[in-house]
Amino acid sequence: MNCYIDAGNSRIKAHLARRSQKDVEPAMIDWPPATEPDAVGALATRLEPLLVDEKGRSPKQIVLASVVEDRRREWLETAIAEICPQAQCRWLTVPRKCCHVRVAYESPEGLGIDRFCAMIEAHARHGDRPLAVINAGTAITLDVLGADGQHLGGLILPGWRAQLEALRVTTPALGAAVESLETGEGGAVSAEIPEATRRLGLGADTATAIELGRHWLLASGVNQMLAVWQERLADEGELLAVLSGGDAGRLVDLIDPAIERRVEDDLVLSGVVRLARARR
Numbered sequence: 586m587n588c589y590i591d592a593g594n595s596r597i598k599a600h601l602a603r604r605s606q607k608d609v610e611p612a613m614i615d616w617p618p619a620t621e622p623d624a625v626g627a628l629a630t631r632l633e634p635l636l637v638d639e640k641g642r643s644p645k646q647i648v649l650a651s652v653v654e655d656r657r658r659e660w661l662e663t664a665i666a667e668i669c670p671q672a673q674c675r676w677l678t679v680p681r682k683c684c685h686v687r688v689a690y691e692s693p694e695g696l697g698i699d700r701f702c703a704m705i706e707a708h709a710r711h712g713d714r715p716l717a718v719i720n721a722g723t724a725i726t727l728d729v730l731g732a733d734g735q736h737l738g739g740l741i742l743p744g745w746r747a748q749l750e751a752l753r754v755t756t757p758a759l760g761a762a763v764e765s766l767e768t769g770e771g772g773a774v775s776a777e778i779p780e781a782t783r784r785l786g787l788g789a790d791t792a793t794a795i796e797l798g799r800h801w802l803l804a805s806g807v808n809q810m811l812a813v814w815q816e817r818l819a820d821e822g823e824l825l826a827v828l829s830g831g832d833a834g835r836l837v838d839l840i841d842p843a844i845e846r847r848v849e850d851d852l853v854l855s856g857v858v859r860l861a862r863a864r865r
Contacts, residue, residue, distance in 0.1 A: 586601060586602065586603045586638070586642060586643070586644045586645065587601075587602050587644050587645065587646045587647070587648065588600065588601050588602070588635075588636055588644035588646070588647045588648070588672075589602065589647075589648045589649075589854065589857045589858045589861060590647060590648065590649045590650070590651075590661075590857070591650055591651070591699065591702070591853045591854040591857050592649060592650070592651035592653055592657070592658075592661055593651070593652075593653075593699065593722055593723070593853075594652070594653060594722065594723040594724070595615065595616065595722060595723050595746075595831065596613050596614065596615055596616070596831070597613065597614050597615075597616065597632070597635075597661075598611050598612070598613045598851065598853075598854045599611065599612055599613075599632075599635040599636065600851075600854055600857075600858060601635075601636075601638060601644065602858065611851050611854055612634070612635045614631040614632065614635065615631070616628070616657065617631070624660055625660050625663045625664050625667075626664075628660050628661065628664040629664040629667045629668055632664050632665065632668060633668050636665070636668050636669055637668065637669075643668065643669040643671075643672060644669060644672055645671070645672060645673065646672060646673050646674075646675065647665060647669065647672050647673070647674045647675070648674075648675050648677060648857065648858075648861040649661070649674060649675070649676050649677065650676070650677045650698045650699065650702055650853070650857045650860075651676075651698065651699075652697045652698060652699055658676075662674060675861070677698055677702075677857065677860055677861060677864075678694060678698065679693045679694055679696045679697075679698055679701045680693060680864070681693050683705065683860060683863055683864060684705035684708070684709060684859055684860065684863050685705075685708060685709075685712065685734040686701070686704050686705045686708050686730065686734045686735075686736060687734060687735050687736060688701065688736050689735070689736040689737055689738045689739075690736075697726065699720060699726075699853045700718075700720065700726050700728055700739060701856070701860070702852075702853045702854075702855075702856025702857050702859070702860055703718050703720050703726075703728070703827075703829060703852045703853045703856055704716075704718050704728055704730055704736060704856070705856050705859055705860060706852050706853070706855045706856035706859055707730070707827040707849075707852060707856075708730055708734050709859060710827075710849070711825055711827065712732070712734060713732060713822070714732050714821065714822035714823060714824070714825055715729070715730065715731055715732050715814070715818040715821045715822060715823075715824050715825070716729070716730045716824070716825050716826075716827055717729055717810075717811055717814055717824060717825070717826040717827070718730065718827050718852075719807075719826060719827065719828045719829070719830075719833070719836065720828075720829050720830045720833075720852070720853060721744060721828060721829070721830035721831065721832035721833045721835070721836045722744060722830040722831055722832065723744050723746060723747055724741050724742065724743060724744055724747060725741070725742040725743070725744045725803070725807075725830075725832075725836070726739060726740070726741050726742075727739055727740045727741075727742070727807070727810065729814055729818075731818065731821055732818075732821040732822055733821075740810065742803065742806065742807075744832055745799060745803075745832055745835065748799045748802070749763050749766060749767060749795075749799075752795065759791065759795065762790075762791040762792040762795055763795065765792045766792055766795060766796055786801065800839065803836065803839060804839035804840075807836070807839065807840065808839070808840060808841045808844075811824065811826060811840065811841070811844045812841070812844075815844060823845060824844065824845070825845050825846070825847065826840060826844055826845065826846035826847070827846075827847055827849055827852065828846060828847065828848045828849070829848065829849055829850065829851070829852030829853060830852075830853075833848045834848060
């Protein structure tokens, strides 16, 4: 039994794969907070149900892909060693070319492994056309692939939560409004808002102004970029936007219906499995 792990900035996803039995559905946990006194112990407690099956069996090999900082990588390695002391851990890195995808970066190691795994999985599923591969997590990454698998480059934007955190840090006076959005107590458009304001997509209170502002920011930016890419890659076929990540469902609703798009769950984790098997 092998285990494949996608350790993102907000969550950790794990997939147990068996040779003789049907694979277990991927499972997900949150990282413990940085203020946790025993972060490794807390992480091990959360990880154990992901790494040990119902019969008490644990994987012999654990393949990991992550872009988190060294401290949390060390937490993860230590927690895994506590749960599965016999398991061999292998961290994936980005190659120049694999699974018919060629990296545009001069130094492939500068590209996030999560972005590469999402690209190889998207290309494996839809490799006959140009793709915009969008992973909507803590950060929103957008990478473009030609129909031949050539990575043409990408962009990185702050995601919904990152935008709120930036406002909290840089504009303390907005703290109460930001907190109301995080707790779900703010951001709803009041019935008392004048119709003219409502039709213009404007807010008449601070929380709503922030909520609408970040939606407009992402909608206008993403749609403008997709329109440019669709036009410039038209000779290769119609552009397909493939979205994954925790906020993919939210982002897809902002994309112009003229752009074909699909939300595909666990794109990065599936790419981790594909890359690991290709580079045994």
